[in-house]
Amino acid sequence: MNRCVGVFDSGLGGLTVVKELKKKWPGQRIIYLGDTARVPYGTRSPEVIKKFAVECARFLEGKKVDKIIIACNTASAYAFGEVRAAVSVPAWEVISYGAKGTRGSKKIGVIGTRATIGSGRYEEEIKKINPGAEIKSAATPLLVPLVEEGETSGDLIEMAVGKSIAGMAGAETLILGCTHYPVIAPVIKKQLPGVKLVNPGEELAREWPGENTGGEDEYYFTDMTDRYVRVAEMFLGGKLTGKAERIQL
Amino acid sequence: MNRCVGVFDSGLGGLTVVKELKKKWPGQRIIYLGDTARVPYGTRSPEVIKKFAVECARFLEGKKVDKIIIACNTASAYAFGEVRAAVSVPAWEVISYGAKGTRGSKKIGVIGTRATIGSGRYEEEIKKINPGAEIKSAATPLLVPLVEEGETSGDLIEMAVGKSIAGMAGAETLILGCTHYPVIAPVIKKQLPGVKLVNPGEELAREWPGENTGGEDEYYFTDMTDRYVRVAEMFLGGKLTGKAERIQL
Secondary structure, X not given: OOOOEEEEEOOOOOHHHHHHHHHHOOOOOEEEEEOOOOOOOOOOOHHHHHHHHHHHHHHXXXXXXXXXXXXXXXXXXXXXXXXXXXXXXXXXXXXXXXHHOOOOOOEEEEEEOHHHHHHOHHHHHHHHHOOOOEEEEEEOOOHHHHHHOOOOOOHHHHHHHHHXXXXXXXXXXXXXXXXXXXXXXXXXXXXXXXXXXXXHHHHHHHHOOOOOOOOOOEEEEOOOOOOHHHHHHHHHOOOOOOEEEEOOO | OOOOEEEEEOOOOOHHHHHHHHHHOOOOOEEEEEOOOOOOOOOOOHHHHHHXXXXXXXXXXXXXXXXXXXXXXXXXXXXXXHHXXXXXXXXXXXXXXHHHOOOOOOEEEEEEOHHHHHHOXXXXXXXXXXXXXXXXXXXXXXXXXXXXXXXXXXXXXXXXXXXXXXXXXXXXXXXXXXXXXXXXXXXXXXXXXXXXXXXXXXXXXXXXXXOOOOOOOEEEEXXXXXXXXXXXXXXXXXXXXXXXXXXXX
């Protein structure tokens, strides 16, 4: 079998990271796992997030992947150490890459799930490379379920975004610290004109050592409803091609 | 130990059912299980809902409950048969009780999760007792996450409710087919003045054979974050008293 990278996420949002990886490495073979039976992770406790993330990583290791990417910001924030300890292949998270996207900016905003923001991991990573910056963080828990329901434009998402990012006025750079947010970048941009948006998945793809291995991609999900293809393709920004299968963790 | 009833739900919303049971049977000892590590169920497939519900019911049977109530509408819709087959104590669901609350009404609306509405169970039960009625159903998936985030009044929930129940104009009776909705009854009522709202938990409590057994209640959750007490008490409409513990299923 061709060499491949395993990418896991709490659900389908991680496909925005796959989209960026494929832009940079169109021939990279990917094995994706979305834990759609237990999504979202961002409302759960650190203990549960760690347990779920390790189960995802072990599944991918069982599929003989050569590398693992934690696409989910929440799992990256809490479970990177646990995942590295649990598997024998190298692993990447997205937080430190998202932080790098703020280079040169003095006023930085971060939005994410309640768990991601609560972890303080983005602040830690931003301070390493941008010690003097002013950082404002906000948990924006309304945005994930609205995007999942296809509310990516119109009055309702505009009101929810406005309410969620009210404290971000004045930010020069805003980290989209959840895989769902790139899909509503235009709505965010409209309310913060002139802000530079950072997509951690895109920052990761820029530096990550991919390979144009070729070979069929495989998608595994812990649940598959009759609307998963539609939602998956919203995040992927294109057709879901390759094998797709439901599995139990 | 005093006799008791086991009540399970996908998360904390089932506490609106506990609230109704306690109104009718203040001395009823209750053992509650909220599957907060895997909430929500209403966006998942029938297979996954059945599996999770059976795991919940078996946990309660292990706690020596004498009866089981499935508080969650989604689990009631898909897993009542499976739960009855899996445990040896009698079990109740909420759908058929919600349907009974429509007696005498000719224009009936039902709102619920995507899974509950997709099951068609409310229509089935309504037709049994109200054969000539005109029934309109709508999945209203935006409402659960908004309520979970404490959005129970104000512009955002009003807009989301307006969008969600736009098709319900003209309904004389509206079944609140998800445990989260009683909390936003005033918002719904404002947009459908004159409608009779049916809370299936209240209808169940009216007929259900409780006992004022006395004894300390016990609450089990598959996850407990630092905000679970606040959210639990929003649904319960009062203080969470009794033992509370995190467990794994």
